[in-house]
Amino acid sequence: MHPARPTYLDVESAAEYLGGLKRATLDRWRTVGGGPVFYKLGGRVMYRLEDLEDFVRARRRTSTSDPGPGGTSEVG
Numbered sequence: 062m063h064p065a066r067p068t069y070l071d072v073e074s075a076a077e078y079l080g081g082l083k084r085a086t087l088d089r090w091r092t093v094g095g096g097p098v099f100y101k102l103g104g105r106v107m108y109r110l111e112d113l114e115d116f117v118r119a120r121r122r123t124s125t126s127d128p129g130p131g132g133t134s135e136v137g
Contacts, residue, residue, distance in 0.1 A: 068110040069079065069100070075108035 090096025
């Protein structure tokens, strides 16, 4: 049995998958950093679905004051 092949999305599809972000947001993140991992295949930019899921999962919070992994909270 072969492992499942990864699913790759183009920029427009990745932006839609990430909650309807604008393409420009992903374009900016690729330039300045802070966005999901991407792949350059020939002249095309592609995002692996698993990487987008990891990106979203890393931004999970329990409250608006939750700084996320490695952050510090000043609530208290």
